[in-house]
Amino acid sequence: MLLTALLDPADLDDALVAPSGRHSRHDLLGWAAAIARELAAVPIVAIDAVPDASTVAAVAGALLAGVPIVPIPPDAGTLERQHILADSGATLIDVDRDARETTIPAEPPASRPALVLYTSGTTGKPKGVVISRAAIAADLDALAEAWGWTAADTLVHGLPLYHVHGLVLGALGPLRIGGRLTHTGRPSPEAYAQSSGTMYFGVPTVWSRIAGQPAAARALAPARLLVSGSAPLPAPVFEDLLALTGQAPVERYGMTETLITISARAAGERRPGQVGLPLTGIESRLVDEKNALLPADGSTIGQLQIRGTTMFDGYLRDGAVTPAPLTDGWYTTGDVATIGEDGWHRIVGRASTDLIKTGGYRVGAGEVEDALLLHPAVREAAVLGLPDPDLGERITAFVVADPVSEADLIAFVAERLAAHKRPRAVRLVSELPRNAMGKVQKARLRDA
Template identity: 60%
Template sequence: MLKALLTSLDPAAVAAGHDLADAVRIDGVTLSRSDLVGAGTSVAERVARARRVAILATPTATTVLAVTGCLIAGVPFVPVPADVGATERAHLLSDSGAQAWLGEVPADNEGLPHIPVRMHARSWHRYAEPNPESVAMIMYTSGTTGLPKGVTITRRAIAADIDALAQAWEWTDSDTLVHGLPLFHVHGLVLGLLGSLRIGNRFVHTGKPTPQAYAEAGGTLYFGVPTVWSRIAADTEAARALSSARLLVSGSAALPSPVFEDLVRLTGHAPIERYGSTETLITISTRIDGERRPGWVGLPLAGVQTRLVDETGEPVPHDGESIGQLQIKSPTNFSGYLNRPDATAEAFDADGWFRTGDVAVIDAGGMHRIVGRESVDLIKSGGYRIGAGEIETVLLGHPGVREVAVVGVPDDDLGQRIVAFVVGDAEPQQLIDFVAEQLSAHKRPREVRMVDSLPRNAMGKLLKKQLAQWH
């Protein structure tokens, strides 16, 4: 999986001057490629006999070397969010069977042994490449439907995903990849860090993903979630500083069309949007050489198949309008939920299609638009199937709206009533009329609630189930 990193650090290549002095910059520390391999291999020697370890995934050089060491040794690791609550952390450690903390240790270490990462230790022992089907990591879901589930992700899945994205984005070792995202999710860890290790490009982690930090990083390839891009678009000077970049990538949630358009205007770049999940990694993306349409996440990556079905399993037409359940068959799919054969069986159909839980539309050209989660973004009102995202996009086009989330709430007459929660200074009735002018009458909100802020998780995703409880 670390093909580019290890190949580039053959001792003869290093002696010939092919090392890269600033392969990774993070938390004030700069690591060369030889640092990554030498220190990572030193870590590998200390964890090689472990069955599984936990890594407190702070944005530090310690985390980078802990992850690298596990990959070299072939030891599965569990990235643990630094800000996770005590109850959830105890569940992650117990459920995963982690035997030790590798690297940093939280204040409450749950009684596990500690294996330190020694920043200046070096080893040049060569490990054989582990079996591609072996588990590289166990990444836990957000736990929105109960306790978080451990998603087992193989080395082959990660390699397949990075290689497919490299093809779609023309991502090469000459890039400098910049982001300030957490290292315990797919976006920041798999794409950002592991992608850079495999491709061989420079990797810069900005710490907090502020507009100023992004503007000063000097990257060619930038990753961000919509909240990050919204703040950059609002900072004209920072946005214009990114005009020298090659590619801006947005994911983990839908990018509002006004932000998309502001980025085009200020940077000269139409951002790449893509879709994925912990279970599938990234499976759909707009391409560097293809159409980039606001609100649409593009085409399946190489090797990925997608389909839309209705509640009975029948195909949904690819007409750009009809909403269906999105299912995926891909070499990037996870190998199962840890200790949950029941949940694993429920997630796949008999032919190996993964039920994503998301609803989407596909147009005649194969472009995908994600409507959202079937449980909260598909609203069934008055006999109609309505996507919350379509209404949110329209509302974000109103000058009095800064943020919005649309949900369906129980209604005795309609089944579900459309309610919009809005951060802004517009009048509620004005917004209802605004939607009715642009969409079908049955898609207008029946109620608009003005709020100071919307609940979001660490990746900027809206927590719509909380909004339903607010109502």
């Protein structure tokens, strides 16, 4: 069963707490069952994935019915919304908040598609990623093992309910593993501090804001796990959270196409700037541009490939699924990374924007960003390579900072990294463009 805990006959008061109210497990199951009954003859369904209990109930109902569901970002523009609906062929539904049902459908086959999650469209129109029930179950079970996640946990987060982080981990996790879920509507420091939990999920922007409000951060000290993902967590934020809460955050890595595949362990070491070890059922490796295997020596940068039990089925195209582009079962993530001799992974960034080839050297943008963030005046930093007739690419930093000179920042990095890794140019900006998950949109910086 995919939704094992939801189908548990033992009721749980306040299994789901959301801005619209509180729901016991019994009530949530009845709500989901009523939605499942309405979807029995629908091939594929879409919902407006508002950050509330209705989205959790709708996704659970579709999974009970065995109907693939497409969550649409509530702030999607007209063109994006039209593209998702036309591309998926999904029927958009309104969620009845009052209907309840006692009859539970039979469990669908594990191989059946569960979700169609649309990517952010950074390299073209958003693509529908088809994820099976089996992949979701395998991922959540592996994370439960890695994080010691049990039915005794209360998870708190305010992440969007249309991505892997907020929806698969943050909503379906408690419905499979058990425990309580508090969704705060928005992931503000105040909302997190006011919600009592044993686990908190956030993206780096959320954790940076929490670390910037020491009282809110200290309120999370009783929790046993603070999880950061969806983008690299700056080392200074990692250290601030450790100092304020008494525990280092757990970082993890994944993609829409692979779900979560690499993570630090709740009972193990946690290292700033590194995302840990492959989960159970997952293998990883580094290759070069010709797909030749690279060494796991902690310094060689290569393309990260993943294979295992959490892979997506493929991309949805005009009602049909185009198989996932795998080579001997390996999926090329598009990210570049290093893997240490002990198996620990450091994600350098996207191959298209974060692997900079300058003057014959290969430089990871993340290493330069981390160095810049050590400067007391720097609040945010994004580094990319811009075309240069002499170097091939010129390391260029976009920085949000208190008053500081370009020369000071370049010298600061040069003192801490090899000379060829220093920025050749620094541009001070008021803010960095980010998407809904807090990832810096470097393509927009490049275009600007």
